[in-house]
Amino acid sequence: MSVRDLFDLSGKVALVTGASRGLGLQMAGALGEMGARLAIVARKADELHAAAARLAGQGVDVLPVAGNLGETATIPALVDTVLAHYGQIDILVNNAGASWGAAAEDYPDAAWHKVMNLNVDALFFLTREVGRRTMLPRRSGKIINIASIAGLGGNPVGIQTIAYNTSKGAVVNFTRALAAEWGPQGINVNALCPGFFPTKMSQGLLDVAAPQVIAATPLRRLGGDEDLQGAVVYLASAASRHVTGQCLAVDGGMSVVIGA
Incomplete structure (x- = not known):
């Protein structure tokens, strides 16, 4: 197989959550460009359909599925919709996420x-549903969890996101544990750990601390629009068929500095 063929996703179906904007839309676009058929999920229908129109305009076969993954009881029906349309799911990108900033001693219960x-929770329930319904029966699949360098260690001083860090640490170890369990069934489970990217979730922080963040990053830059695209294609493709249980930091080197 040629190197080009290793990265070709033609005929594959990718389900990407949180794909109406930001990193999710960027990753979905990369998978679509490499030939994957897409099912994109987001909570806000207007943003979701705008993203689907943008992808379709680029020649991508895309199915928008509006849904709130936080309402975990709706996950089986969401998977029903994708399987009814495409018949299978080969690639699952668990990107949807939330954050909340507050000091640990004052952290609201509802925010936690x-x-x-x-x-x-939603990441696990969706992965379990996709795994047992379409990946495990075919003994094939690629699961890519979007963790964070926040799940690899602490934060720079002044950043107070205790629940986010804890949750992403859980995603890191979930990735390792599931890779060991489902590897014998032919399923690769890996994670991407982004550093600081200018997204809606991080914009409030970067408005205040972007110069400090950049100064603490060896490559002296924030993540850009294309910086996760090659990594997600690699983990979704045959090029990574002998890679599982790994957590790839895409962070300009920040995790080296903070000791993650």
Whole structure:
């Protein structure tokens, strides 16, 4: 197989959550460009359909599926919709997530539960549903969890996101544990750990601390629009068929500095 063929996703179906904007839309676009058929999921229908139109305009076969993954009881029906349309799911990108900033001693109970529910519970329930219904029966699949360098260690001083860090640490170890369990069934499970990217979730922090963040990053830059695209294609493709249980930091080197 040629190197080009190793990265070709033609005929594959990719389900990407949180794909109406930001990193999710960027990753979905990369998978579509490499030939994958897409099912994209997001909570806000207007943003979701705008993203689907953008992808379709680029020649991508895309199915928008509106849904709130935080309402975990709706996950089986969401998977029903994708399987009814495409018949299979080959690639699952668990990107949807939430954050909340507050000092640990003052952290609201509702905020803790919201972050954990979406970042950990929904991720598990969706992965379990996709795994047992379409990946395990075919003994094939690629699962890519979007963790964070926040799940590898602490934060720079002044950043108070205890629930987010905890949840992403859980995603890191979930990735390792599931890779060991489902590897014998032919399923690769890996994670991407982004550093600081200018997204809606991080914009408030970067408005205040972007110069400090950049100064603490060896490559002296924030993540850009294309910086996760090659990594997600690699983990979704045959090029990574002998890679599982790994957590790839895409962070400009920040995790080296903070000791993650």
